[in-house]
Amino acid sequence: MRRRGSDSASSAPALAPSPARHEVRGTPRGRWMPLGKDGRLTLYARTDGGLLRWTQRRPGGDRWDGPDFVPVADLTDITVVQGADSYVHLLGRRERHGADGPSVDFVHAVQYQTGRPVTEWRSLGNFHRDREAGRQVGAPAGAVDAKGTVFVFARNAGRGLQMRREEKGGKWGAWQDLKGAGLAADLVPSVTSSGLVEVFAPSDRGAQQWRQDDPDGPLRLTLAPLQFYALEGSVAALETAPDRLTYYWTDANTAGVVSYRAGAWPVPVGGYPGDGALVALRTPLDGYDCTVLAQRGAGDTLLIGVCTTEGEQGGVWWSDTTEKCVGDPTLALDGQGRVVVAVRGQDGAVSVARQEAGPGLTLSPHWRRL
Numbered sequence: 001m002r003r004r005g006s007d008s009a010s011s012a013p014a015l016a017p018s019p020a021r022h023e024v025r026g027t028p029r030g031r032w033m034p035l036g037k038d039g040r041l042t043l044y045a046r047t048d049g050g051l052l053r054w055t056q057r058r059p060g061g062d063r064w065d066g067p068d069f070v071p072v073a074d075l076t077d078i079t080v081v082q083g084a085d086s087y088v089h090l091l092g093r094r095e096r097h098g099a100d101g102p103s104v105d106f107v108h109a110v111q112y113q114t115g116r117p118v119t120e121w122r123s124l125g126n127f128h129r130d131r132e133a134g135r136q137v138g139a140p141a142g143a144v145d146a147k148g149t150v151f152v153f154a155r156n157a158g159r160g161l162q163m164r165r166e167e168k169g170g171k172w173g174a175w176q177d178l179k180g181a182g183l184a185a186d187l188v189p190s191v192t193s194s195g196l197v198e199v200f201a202p203s204d205r206g207a208q209q210w211r212q213d214d215p216d217g218p219l220r221l222t223l224a225p226l227q228f229y230a231l232e233g234s235v236a237a238l239e240t241a242p243d244r245l246t247y248y249w250t251d252a253n254t255a256g257v258v259s260y261r262a263g264a265w266p267v268p269v270g271g272y273p274g275d276g277a278l279v280a281l282r283t284p285l286d287g288y289d290c291t292v293l294a295q296r297g298a299g300d301t302l303l304i305g306v307c308t309t310e311g312e313q314g315g316v317w318w319s320d321t322t323e324k325c326v327g328d329p330t331l332a333l334d335g336q337g338r339v340v341v342a343v344r345g346q347d348g349a350v351s352v353a354r355q356e357a358g359p360g361l362t363l364s365p366h367w368r369r370l
Contacts (some may be wrong), residue, residue: 024120038055042115090111091106091140
């Protein structure tokens, strides 16, 4: 697998032991607990002036090192994206205030190996030349295709979709306007097992989608918006069969969770969600291919749902962990194939729980506070 041109910026370590004054201020967008090639999980959280990072001490273990402090000033949003090569890409929206007023750009850094420093943060610019329009851009979202090419997406000031991606040799191409209209700020890019990139975006006109027909090909907007309306920030995507994505979201009209696959109607799957994101994970349970869903519920506790993969019509079994949380949870499989969930508690601290041995999916009642 090729090394990126930006790796040359990694000579200076971009992290340091975190002093006590750094407190968790929020969690990133995306899957903020990725699994490395060595089987260890890494967990990221936002703090003043940058990120906090914890690293699992051994694969499948319950002890974590950290937090390390990853400095990056002026971030308003941060998104964690991982490719099949296990490289972790950090995409940020940065707003700086200078003598001539505020300006916004997007930044990118990479962590190539578990526990190692991230590269230098590189600016990806802003697709708006006008400074005021540039301040109206949304948070970045990203995807990494099967060849390791990084795609960055963001909503523009006109509420359409912009994209920038790496070209061969690690250089970045120009920003491209992919059209669309009335988009919500939260975009959901995905990559299928054959390497095709797809973007799902809720909007005030219905759900809009862009797809590649071939790897390395252009992303094309589908002909008309789907007349389904998702609560902004609630959408999750999961590949549930080869090159077939299932989307989950909170319906804006009924406030219930639904699942959707291309060519079918949304299926209600229950749940009592809060106003945040759903998270989806696929894993075998008791010999069955299952989908695990996580969300912060209306009562501000973590809810877990389980169903057979693509079997939502047969019912999703929801349980309330009673663990109070704020913001969006994240799910991952650890180096031993067990489900691990992380949340930010109401006290501001990040806590994790993992699957216990036994039938079905049972999380440890004892959460580890990091």
